[in-house]
Amino acid sequence: MATQDVSPTLKLLEKSEKISQGAEAKIYRAQLHPTPFTSESNSDGENVLLKYRFHKQYRHPTLDASLTKSRVAGEARAIIKCLRSGVNVPGIRMVDAAEGVLGIEWIEGKSVRFLLGGGAEDEGDIVEDADAAKDEDEVTEVKEEDLLKEYGVSADVVMEMIGTELAKMHQADIVHGDLTTSNMMLRHPASPKGLQLVLIDFGLAYISTLIEDKAVDIYVLERAFSSTHPASEGLFAGVLKAYEKKMGKDWAAILRRLEDVRLRGRKRSMVG
Amino acid sequence: MHTFHYPHLPTELSTVHVALFNNVTNSSEIRSRIVRASQLHGPDGEAEREAVNFAFIDARLICSVLHLQTAVYQAILAQAQDSLRTKTVHSEILWALNPTNNISEAIRRYGVADSTTSLIVVRISSPHLSNVQELMSRVVTGTLSPLEDLSNITDWTTVKKYHKLNTEPALKAVAKDSAQEHIVVNEIVTSTVATKSVSA
Numbered sequence: 001m002a003t004q005d006v007s008p009t010l011k012l013l014e015k016s017e018k019i020s021q022g023a024e025a026k027i028y029r030a031q032l033h034p035t036p037f038t039s040e041s042n043s044d045g046e047n048v049l050l051k052y053r054f055h056k057q058y059r060h061p062t063l064d065a066s067l068t069k070s071r072v073a074g075e076a077r078a079i080i081k082c083l084r085s086g087v088n089v090p091g092i093r094m095v096d097a098a099e100g101v102l103g104i105e106w107i108e109g110k111s112v113r114f115l116l117g118g119g120a121e122d123e124g125d126i127v128e129d130a131d132a133a134k135d136e137d138e139v140t141e142v143k144e145e146d147l148l149k150e151y152g153v154s155a156d157v158v159m160e161m162i163g164t165e166l167a168k169m170h171q172a173d174i175v176h177g178d179l180t181t182s183n184m185m186l187r188h189p190a191s192p193k194g195l196q197l198v199l200i201d202f203g204l205a206y207i208s209t210l211i212e213d214k215a216v217d218i219y220v221l222e223r224a225f226s227s228t229h230p231a232s233e234g235l236f237a238g239v240l241k242a243y244e245k246k247m248g249k250d251w252a253a254i255l256r257r258l259e260d261v262r263l264r265g266r267k268r269s270m271v272g
Numbered sequence: 273m274h275t276f277h278y279p280h281l282p283t284e285l286s287t288v289h290v291a292l293f294n295n296v297t298n299s300s301e302i303r304s305r306i307v308r309a310s311q312l313h314g315p316d317g318e319a320e321r322e323a324v325n326f327a328f329i330d331a332r333l334i335c336s337v338l339h340l341q342t343a344v345y346q347a348i349l350a351q352a353q354d355s356l357r358t359k360t361v362h363s364e365i366l367w368a369l370n371p372t373n374n375i376s377e378a379i380r381r382y383g384v385a386d387s388t389t390s391l392i393v394v395r396i397s398s399p400h401l402s403n404v405q406e407l408m409s410r411v412v413t414g415t416l417s418p419l420e421d422l423s424n425i426t427d428w429t430t431v432k433k434y435h436k437l438n439t440e441p442a443l444k445a446v447a448k449d450s451a452q453e454h455i456v457v458n459e460i461v462t463s464t465v466a467t468k469s470v471s472a
Contacts, residue, residue, distance in 0.1 A: 007352075007353070008278075008280050008281045008282060008348075008349065008352050009280075009349070011280035012280040014280075015279075015280060032345070033276065033278075033338070033341045033345070034276045034277060034278070046338070069470070072470065073470035073471075076466075076467040076470055076471075077467070077470075077471070079463065080460075080463055080464060080467055080471075083442060083459060083460045083463055084437070084440045084441070084442055084460055085440065085441050085442060086440070086441040086442035086443075086444075086445045086456075091459045091462060091463045091466075092462075092463035092466040092467050093342065093462075093463075093466055094342070094345060094346065094349070094466050095346070095466055095467055095468075095469055095470055096349055096353075097469060097470045098353055098355075103466070105459075168441070171441075172441070192455075193455065
């Protein structure tokens with residue numbers, strides 16, 4: 001009875017502001033629900049971030065639909081598991097698996113990459129919002145202490161927060177799969193949930209109990225740190241220290257494996 | 273009563289009317305009317321089904337307006353895509369709210385029971401339906417209250433039980449701070465409702 005030509009979710013995307021685009025998905029900022037209380041000061045309603053896994057012309061339509069659907073579902077499930085395990089992640093606001101759209105909580109804040117002076121990313125990232133690109137172009141040279149001042153924390157404290165969140169995630173047997181400083185945000189202290197380090201983009205996340213997978217996860221972040229943030233060895237040591245503290249007895253095995261991975265790279269076998 | 277309009281949704285599903293009733297005294301009557309309406313045939317049946325054409329939701333199990341909006345929105349999406357799991361868009365809201373896939377359990381837990389005293393009534397319609405509040409008041413005997421009152425009604429213990437949250441690390445971390453706990457529970461529950469259509 002209610003089927004219309006244009007899907008409601010695609011109509012919503014048309015009215016939304018596109019923020020960035022990668023190979024896999026486009027990112028929009030949208031308002032999903034009309035505001036309930038007109039008397040409230042923020043009468044704009046809550047922003048949501050829409051991650052739209054658009055159709056891939058190079059894939060057979062049937063395969064495309066089933067891949068898209070399972071990836072949206074997989075990302076949503078990983079986020080729910082994180083929420084239940086107390087890992088700071090954005091909440092989910094809507095799912096339209098048929099269209100490949102996942103709506104998640106909008107996080108008021110900036111990426112750790114940006115706050116550490118790594119600049120805003122020019123492609124494929126949800127953390128770089130339009131305002132950041134406009135307003136912050138000139139200030140990328142500014143020292144990270146000044147960027148972080150607004151958040152009332154030092155870089156060392158941020159590293160501790162990262163290590164703690166990663167440990168909580170790994171203790172829940174969730175492997176992120178794409179840990180970079182762009183995929184971590186600091187939630188602004190003035191937002192309702194207060195200052196938090198939030199892990200984002202669970203598009204490559206999966207469940208695993210293997211030491212190997214967790215060690216590789218850490219290794220990928222280590223490499224991301226050294227390539228985006230020059231002379232950051234000291235900072236990353238702070239991440240590992242907090243991770244070690246939170247992981248407790250599980251740490252020794254992961255460290256041993258991490259040392260192996262550092263020697264051989266993230267692929268276990270070089271065959272093929 | 274609050275009315276939300278979603279311009280991007282199909283016209284006949286674009287308008288959501290939500291009302292919170294406190295001190296409801298005729299819950300058992302509402303419940304038996306819904307049951308009877310589903311069994312009547314002919315024009316009488318049509319008329320009675322139209323009279324109770326609402327979602328009746330136990331307000332104690334709703335954590336926030338966002339929680340409710342999320343369930344309503346996912347139900348409308350399912351209707352718009354012809355993928356309803358239940359018979360109507362209104363019963364789909366109850367299904368979306370319940371963490372399991374069992375429809376009768378969803379209706380038993382989240383729908384109106386004989387003991388219900390706080391009720392959220394939802395009607396999804398086209399923008400042209402005008403006298404919704406009157407239609408609601410004809411069915412429900414109770415005090416129409418602002419949605420803001422919801423925060424005093426939520427039964428967090430039962431919400432946590434139904435969503436099996438008591439043993440989760442997320443709750444243990446905020447065990448001593450009930451305000452913080454409510455934020456965490458609301459986030460998990462709202463996200464679970466949003467994900468319902470793709471959860472195993």
